[in-house]
Amino acid sequence: MMPRGGATWRRRTRLAGSSEQGILAVSIASTRMLLAHGFLAPVFEAFGRHQVVVDFVPTREVSISVIVDDTTRLSEGVAELESIGHIEVRPGLAVAAADRPTAR
Numbered sequence: 001m002m003p004r005g006g007a008t009w010r011r012r013t014r015l016a017g018s019s020e021q022g023i024l025a026v027s028i029a030s031t032r033m034l035l036a037h038g039f040l041a042p043v044f045e046a047f048g049r050h051q052v053v054v055d056f057v058p059t060r061e062v063s064i065s066v067i068v069d070d071t072t073r074l075s076e077g078v079a080e081l082e083s084i085g086h087i088e089v090r091p092g093l094a095v096a097a098a099d100r101p102t103a104r
Helices: 040-049 074-081
Strands: 016-029 054-056 063-068 086-099
Touching: 016 074, 040 063, 040 074, 074 086
Parallel strands: none
Antiparallel strands: 016 063, 016 086, 054 063
């Protein structure tokens, strides 16, 4: 559809965002993750076996962090993950995320 009367289209940018405070992050760092496929599967399998619900997953080249709300069974999952890489548990963090919808 074209605009009428010589008008021009102006693209508007919409941004959706959210934030949360008081969260806990579990970071797993391993050089075995660099350029490797299948590294994340055992991480999520361990969390699944221990019924740890993961809310948000930021990744880097040699590390993954997971944001967890319910820490009831977290210690068992973290103990299992220690064979994969260096584990760091960081409570009391905040996370912010932003997303722009794709054009149709």
